[in-house]
Amino acid sequence: MNTENLPPIKQGLFRRIFALYGMLLVLSIIGTELYVAGTVRESRTRDLRKSLSVQADLIGQNVPFRDPAVLDELCRRLKDATGSRVTIITLAGKVQGDSDHASASMDNHLTRVEVQQAILSGTGSVVRHSDTLDSNMIYLARKITQKGRAAGIVRLSMPLGDVDASVRTLRIRMLLAVVAILLMTGLFSLWQIERVRRLTVQIRDFARALAKGDLGQRLFLGRAGEFDEIADSLNSMSLDLKHSIAATEEERNRLSVILSSIPDALLISDAQGIIRLTSAASRTFFGDLPLTGRQFIEVVRDRHFLAALDIVRREHRSETAEVTLDRPSEQHCIVRISPLFYRAGELSGMVAVFHDVTQLKKLEQVRKDFVANISHEIRTPITAIQGFAETLLDGAIDDRENSRKFVETIRENSKRINSLVEDLMTISKIELGVISVERSVVAFQDAADAVFAVLRDKAVDKGLELRRDIPPGIGVIQADRDRLIQVLTNLVENAIKFTDRGSVTLGITENNDRTSIYVSDTGIGIQEKHLPRLGERFYRVDAARSRTMGGTGLGLAIVKHLVKAHGWEMRIKSTLGKGTTVTILLEPDQGDAAQMD
Amino acid sequence: MAHQKEQDIEALKERILKMGSLVEDAIRKAVKALVERDRDLALGVIDGDAIVNTLDVEIEEECIRFLAIWQPSGSNLRFVTTAIKIITDLERMGDLAVDICERSVELLDEPQLKPYIDIPRMAEASQKMLKDSLDAFVARDADKALAVCAADDFVDNLNSQIFNELLIYMLQDPKNISRAVRLSYITKYLERVADHATNIAEMVVYMVRGKVIRHMACEIRNSDKT
Numbered sequence: 001m002n003t004e005n006l007p008p009i010k011q012g013l014f015r016r017i018f019a020l021y022g023m024l025l026v027l028s029i030i031g032t033e034l035y036v037a038g039t040v041r042e043s044r045t046r047d048l049r050k051s052l053s054v055q056a057d058l059i060g061q062n063v064p065f066r067d068p069a070v071l072d073e074l075c076r077r078l079k080d081a082t083g084s085r086v087t088i089i090t091l092a093g094k095v096q097g098d099s100d101h102a103s104a105s106m107d108n109h110l111t112r113v114e115v116q117q118a119i120l121s122g123t124g125s126v127v128r129h130s131d132t133l134d135s136n137m138i139y140l141a142r143k144i145t146q147k148g149r150a151a152g153i154v155r156l157s158m159p160l161g162d163v164d165a166s167v168r169t170l171r172i173r174m175l176l177a178v179v180a181i182l183l184m185t186g187l188f189s190l191w192q193i194e195r196v197r198r199l200t201v202q203i204r205d206f207a208r209a210l211a212k213g214d215l216g217q218r219l220f221l222g223r224a225g226e227f228d229e230i231a232d233s234l235n236s237m238s239l240d241l242k243h244s245i246a247a248t249e250e251e252r253n254r255l256s257v258i259l260s261s262i263p264d265a266l267l268i269s270d271a272q273g274i275i276r277l278t279s280a281a282s283r284t285f286f287g288d289l290p291l292t293g294r295q296f297i298e299v300v301r302d303r304h305f306l307a308a309l310d311i312v313r314r315e316h317r318s319e320t321a322e323v324t325l326d327r328p329s330e331q332h333c334i335v336r337i338s339p340l341f342y343r344a345g346e347l348s349g350m351v352a353v354f355h356d357v358t359q360l361k362k363l364e365q366v367r368k369d370f371v372a373n374i375s376h377e378i379r380t381p382i383t384a385i386q387g388f389a390e391t392l393l394d395g396a397i398d399d400r401e402n403s404r405k406f407v408e409t410i411r412e413n414s415k416r417i418n419s420l421v422e423d424l425m426t427i428s429k430i431e432l433g434v435i436s437v438e439r440s441v442v443a444f445q446d447a448a449d450a451v452f453a454v455l456r457d458k459a460v461d462k463g464l465e466l467r468r469d470i471p472p473g474i475g476v477i478q479a480d481r482d483r484l485i486q487v488l489t490n491l492v493e494n495a496i497k498f499t500d501r502g503s504v505t506l507g508i509t510e511n512n513d514r515t516s517i518y519v520s521d522t523g524i525g526i527q528e529k530h531l532p533r534l535g536e537r538f539y540r541v542d543a544a545r546s547r548t549m550g551g552t553g554l555g556l557a558i559v560k561h562l563v564k565a566h567g568w569e570m571r572i573k574s575t576l577g578k579g580t581t582v583t584i585l586l587e588p589d590q591g592d593a594a595q596m597d
Numbered sequence: 598m599a600h601q602k603e604q605d606i607e608a609l610k611e612r613i614l615k616m617g618s619l620v621e622d623a624i625r626k627a628v629k630a631l632v633e634r635d636r637d638l639a640l641g642v643i644d645g646d647a648i649v650n651t652l653d654v655e656i657e658e659e660c661i662r663f664l665a666i667w668q669p670s671g672s673n674l675r676f677v678t679t680a681i682k683i684i685t686d687l688e689r690m691g692d693l694a695v696d697i698c699e700r701s702v703e704l705l706d707e708p709q710l711k712p713y714i715d716i717p718r719m720a721e722a723s724q725k726m727l728k729d730s731l732d733a734f735v736a737r738d739a740d741k742a743l744a745v746c747a748a749d750d751f752v753d754n755l756n757s758q759i760f761n762e763l764l765i766y767m768l769q770d771p772k773n774i775s776r777a778v779r780l781s782y783i784t785k786y787l788e789r790v791a792d793h794a795t796n797i798a799e800m801v802v803y804m805v806r807g808k809v810i811r812h813m814a815c816e817i818r819n820s821d822k823t
Contacts, residue, residue, distance in 0.1 A: 272604060273611065289736075295607060297614040298735040303622050306615050 018189055025185065029178045036174070037167050044163040045138065049125050052140040052156045055082055060144030060154040063088055063097075071097025082156070089115060089141070089153040096152070109155075114141040118153050127160060136160040199227045206234055215242040265333075265354035268340070269296060271347050273309065285325055285333070285354050296352065300325070305335060312337045312350055325354075332361045366536060373538030373553060377420055381413035416552075423554040427537065430561040437480040437565050444475050444508050444517070451488045451506065458496050459504065466492075469507030474515055477508075477586060483562050490555045491519040491582050498580070499523030514588050520581035526574040534572055535560035602667055606676060609659055610735075613680055613687075616652040617731045620687045621724065623649070623694035624790060628720040631701040631783065632713050639698035649691035656684045672804075679804040683734065686793040686800075690727065693786045693793075700779045700786075710766060710776040716784060719755045722748065723787045726794035733798060739805040745798035746810075752791040759784045 059078055064070065065088070075086040079099035088097040093110025095103045109115050117124025118141035130137040141155040199221055206219040215238055219231045259266065259279040265286065266279035278291045291299060296309060300323060308321035318338040325331045333354040340349035388406040397403050429435045448468050459466045477484075488506060495504040502522030509516055526534070530541045538553035563570045567587050574580040623642050630639035660681045663669070669677060704710075726745050733742035763777040799811050 272607060274607065294735075295611055295614075297611045297618075301614050301618045301621070301731065301735075303615075303618045306618060 018186075018193065021189065022182065022186070025182065026178070029174065029181075033171060033174050037171060040170060041163055041167055044166065045127070045160070048138060048158065048160075048163070049140055052084065052125075052138070052158065053123060053142060055084065056140060056142035056154045056156050057144075059086065059156075060142060060151075061146070063144065063152070063154065065090070065096065065144075065146070065152045068096045068103070072099075072103050073097075075099035084156040084158045087155040087157070089155060091119065091143075091150055091152060112139070112141075114139045114155060115153060117141065118143045118155075130157075130159075136164070199224055203227070203230060203234065206231075210234070210238055210241065213245075215239075215245065264356070267291065267296065267299070267352045267354075269350045269352070271349055273297070273313075273350065275299065276349070282354075285331060285356070296350075300335075300352075305337075308335070308337050309350070312339050313347065316341075316347060322357075323354075330358070331356055332358045369539075370537055374424075377538065377552065378417060381416045381420075384413045385410050420552045420554070423552050423558060426558055427554060427561060430558070430565060435483075435565070437483060437562075439478050439480055442477055442479050442481045442484060444477055445470055447481065447484050447488060448506050450485050451492055454489060455492055455496060458493070462496060462499070463501065464496060464499055465503040467503050467505040467507075469505055469509075471509070474508055474510050477515060477517075479566060479586075483566070487559050487562050487584070488517070488519070490559045494555060495519055495521035495523065495580070495582075502579070515586045516583050517586070518581055518583045520579060522579040525576040525578055525580055526572070527576060528574075531572055531574065535570075602669075602673070605663055605667070606673060609656070609663065609677070609680055612652065612656050612659070613683060614731065614735065616649060616656065616684060616687050617727075617734075619645070619649050619652070620690045620694065621727055621731070623691055624697075624720070624724055624727065627694040627697040627701070628717065628724075628787075630698055631704070632717055634701075634705055634709065636702060636705055639701045642698045643695050646691050646695045649688060653684050653688040657681060675804045675807060679734075679800045682800050683797050686796045690790050690793045693790050697783050697786050700783050704776060704779050707776055710773060710780065715755055715759050715762070716780070716787070719752060719759065719784060719787050722752050722755070723790040723794065726752070726791050727797075730794045730797040730801065733801045734804075737801075737805050739802045742798035742801040742805070746795050746802075749791050749795045752788055756784050756788040 063074065071088050075088060075097040076099045078086045086097075086099045087095060087109070088103075089095055089109050093108040093115065095106040095109055097103050098106060112126075113128075114124035114126045117126075122143045124141040125139065127136055127138050129135070136159070137157050138160055139155060139157045141153050144151050144154055202219065202221060206217070209217060217238065219234050219238075221227050221231045224231070259277065262279050263281050264279065265282040265284075266277075267275050267282065268277040269275045273296050275291050275294050275296065282291060286299060289299060297306060302321075302323040304321040305323045308319040311317070311319045316339045318336060320334060320336045323333050323335050325333060334357050335352055335354045337350055337352045339347050340351055342348040388410050392403060392406055396406060426435070445468075448470070452466055452468075456466065492504055492506055499521040500523065504519065504521045507518050507520075509518065526541055530539075533539045534541075535556045537557045539557075540553050560570060563584055569585040571583045571585065572580065573583070623645060626638055626642045629635065630642065660677050663677055664674075667673070726748050729741060729748075730745045732738070733745065760781055763781050766773040767777045796811075799809075802808065802810050
């Protein structure tokens with residue numbers, strides 16, 4: 001079928017084997033023929049000689065040697081009876097009678113080999129070519145003893161033609177047999193070769209399919225003897241391969257799942273420090289920087305990291321370093337580098353795990369700042385109180401004019417400590433969840449009035465205009481009135497603090513079915529880098545300025561918490577020199593509540 | 598054999614970047630020591646320069662050994678020649694960090710002349726140039742390197758601006774002169790750091806594109822870029 005389409009197997013081997021066996025066959029048959037022909041010829045000649053010898057003896061007993069005249073006639077009659085030429089010779093070699101020729105005309109036969117042998121040993125035999133008959137003749141001479149003394153010699157001769165003919169027949173038969181056998185074996189071996197070739201092609205194609213990864217198929221050859229064993233081994237190999245490849249694949253999948261699911265950046269390198277494998281999360285640590293094929297140092301150029309890397313390489317033990325990555329954004333990481341050993345004692349790679357501790361660092365910083373800030377915030381007024389109190393004690397108390405000012409300063413500072421403590425209490429209450437938000441329907445106009453009533457003086461002092469922006473139809477919101485006023489007061493107060501001229505606007509708008517409150521000013525604005533940290537406790541854009549205005553650094557933190565407690569959202573937008581707008585997005589269903597009312 | 602050659606190149610790159618990271622760190626600490634008036638930090642940077650100097654000598658030897666053994670051509674040749682020039686610039690920057698620290702230590706004898714605003718800005722810009730030039734070297738990014746060259750003008754302008762400011766301080770009160778001159782030295786050092794970063798960036802362009810752009814005006818470079 002499809003095996004025919006594929007390139008055939010090379011036939012050289014089969015041709016050579018076939019030629020070799022054919023040659024061996026021919027040679028052995030020729031050898032056999034030669035041996036058999038020789039043996040047949042010899043045994044035939046021996047049999048003939050024996051029978052001739054017996055005939056000669058029998059003839060000799062009845063030959064009347066002393067009567068030569070009848071001998072020719074006797075010989076002719078004997079030939080008729082036996083089929084052999086019969087010659088009777090005297091001991092002197094003279095021919096006395098012959099069946100074929102007239103004895104008188106024949107020469108002396110004493111010189112003939114068979115005659116001489118017979119005179120000497122009783123029997124003589126020779127095979128000689130006869131010119132007269134043009135064939136090989138066997139001659140047998142026998143010395144005849146009559147009445148106890150040698151009487152003469154009887155020689156019989158026969159053509160060997162019979163023997164030759166039978167040998168020839170034998171040879172032709174064997175030749176025919178050889179041709180037949182050759183034909184048969186040829187056909188048989190051609191058939192066998194074709195069969196083996198087909199099996200080989202099948203096995204080859206199967207092996208090729210295996211190599212291509214077409215696993216799990218079975219090779220079935222039918223009854224093919226030794227080839228069945230090969231097929232069995234190939235089948236079990238295919239199965240084993242399938243299993244082991246499946247196992248490898250599973251292992252690889254497992255690895256890639258692990259690499260894609262861990263949240264840390266994981267870089268695995270070879271012994272040279274060139275990165276070979278990375279976790280999916282590495283992207284969030286290193287941005288679009290290409291990683292694999294790079295050296296560690298190309299990716300992390302940080303001396304602490306390098307020092308750790310050196311230690312891992314030199315001492316073959318794990319090492320931890322703290323590094324700051326700046327791509328795509330600044331990240332603080334704890335990185336642990338461990339050596340990998342695929343073989344004992346020989347460093348085969350390294351694995352570096354980057355764990356993001358930016359948040360932890362931030363929290364740590366916030367805590368540190370908080371402690372530092374709170375002690376600072378409290379110490380400043382206390383120092384002032386202490387200083388003025390000491391000045392008073394040192395005698396200023398009698399200075400009517402100044403002492404009053406000093407005492408006022410002391411009161412101012414006490415108030416500041418008080419407000420600080422109050423703010424802290426508020427914040428910790430909110431954080432602990434003690435303060436709950438009691439929603440009710442609040443008219444925004446009322447809240448704004450309350451806020452402006454408190455802050456009007458401050459605004460007037462700085463020459464600022466306080467504006468209200470309340471469009472008709474969205475005047476009512478759902479909120480905790482007191483908390484709302486607290487939030488708005490803090491925001492407007494902040495705005496007044498950081499605005500030197502122009503106005504502060506408190507407004508409410510509706511955009512995309514979402515109501516939002518905003519406080520905007522025409523003040524100094526805030527640098528963009530400060531925006532994310534606004535609302536942290538004691539975080540101040542300009543610490544000196546804020547403190548001279550009596551800020552505690554907690555106002556916006558409180559606002560942030562209260563806004564969050566309402567489930568609202570606060571956004572701050574600012575342009576340096578132009579002003580700041582703080583927007584509080586109320587929860588989406590506020591609009592409905594307002595309309596229902 | 599080719600494998601060994603690549604490994605040598607990688608090893609060379611690693612050491613250059615190591616040197617770069619040390620110099621980056623030294624300059625960052627030098628500026629911090631100045632702004633925060635931290636004597637120990639300054640002295641630490643001065644001590645640390647020895648490592649940078651050693652690396653300079655070692656890397657140069659390695660480069661020469663590489664040239665002798667492999668007789669490189671093409672990009673490898675450009676890499677090694679670039680490396681030799683880059684480490685010279687890095688070594689000089691290390692020295693400048695030491696100089697900044699020495700002036701900072703001297704400035705500690707007197708109160709701070711003025712709040713430092715532009716000097717940290719200038720330091721930030723110079724450091725970014727150094728960082729970007731090394732990043733360009735790592736990424737073989739000629740465009741990034743050209744951006745570093747362009748940033749040099751900003752630092753130069755800041756330098757002359759700060760100088761004018763310091764001049765006013767000196768004219769106001771002769772007692773300011775010694776501090777103002779030291780600060781002016783420091784801005785000069787930072788300006789030099791930026792120049793060396795520019796040199797590195799130019800060498801990176803040469804390494805990537807095989808084209809020398811040194812001593813060319815910015816416009817020509819940019820027109821070349823497009």
